[in-house]
Amino acid sequence: MKKILEVKDLHISFHTFAGEVQAIRGVDFDLYEGETLAxxxxxxxxxxxxTKSIMRLLPEGNSEIKSGNILFGDDDLAKASDKxxxxxxxxxxxxxxxxPMTSLNPTMTIGKQIMEPLIKHRKYGKGEAKKRAIELLDLVGITKPEQRLKQYPHQFSGGMRQRVVIAIAxxxxxxVLIADEPTTALDVTIQGQILDLMKELQKKIETSIVFITHDLGVVANVADRVAVMYGGKIVEIGTVDEIFYNPQHPYTWGLISSMPNLDTEEEELYVIPGTPPDLLNPPQGDAFALRNPYAMKIDTEEQPPMFKVSDTHYAATWLLHPSAPKVEPPLAVKERKAIFEKKQAASVRGGK
Incomplete structure (x- = not known):
């Protein structure tokens, strides 16, 4: 697959009254054509x-891209001009x-807000833009689009407003489409509809998606690959199956263990102890060390490199060092892996 976006060794800081917050500390990832990276x-x-740095939407004045590259085609967006x-x-x-309510302009009709990018970027005339706006509303599942075009955001429900925001995007x-927690403000039923809609539309327009979420349950339904972030760094990256059923970083173990699982008999959800690190004074070693029950001395002294697990799977944990002691993942992680392997085996037998 062809790379459409490359983020290389990105460092971003915010300058506050308390000092410099090192929010992003060396982030690397690639996005390929037609894939969804969560x-x-x-x-x-x-x-x-x-993701806001990719769009260059960070607040002016106190934010700074200190180093790194955001390569999109022939452009480095980290250094691109406002124009x-x-x-x-x-x-x-x-x-x-x-x-969606804060994304839409309450004083403009839905039609005008959808037509605006078409007129500006595609140089459509008003008639052509209006026709395309009706098609887009129909595409995202809004009935009677001709009538809806003349209405304002307050006349739409939350789920319908999010569909309008998707139509505009x-x-x-x-x-590239960046979806920043697009279903968080919606109830579970509408959430599912919006996720299904995004998957369907992605196939139709062949776009690549970067999907931001704190909900691992959502990830399983939408992503091809997953990047796990902690303390301003990516600590593990791999395919959906690799992250869900063969995670290697203790932080990922904690996230997986905190997910509800109907296949197990656990009554209480796991909670990762402690709090995220203070990025005004980032730790010298692994940022997760103080919350990591498997931490070794080296975790407090040196940041781990990305160790290769497979061609598509990497994790930044000293537990993957050849000299590290062998540590068993938590029971919840092992149970998920066992259930996955059992389902795979059954699928293979069924295929025969």
Missing amino acids: IVGESGSGKSVT KMQKIRGKDISMIFQD LACAPK
């Missing part, structure tokens, strides 16, 4: 900051935000 982690891990970014935003790279058929 970025997961607790609040404050750096997920949204990373260049204005051409790229909405046309080549679009974003779906968490809360997809208006120019972007190469």
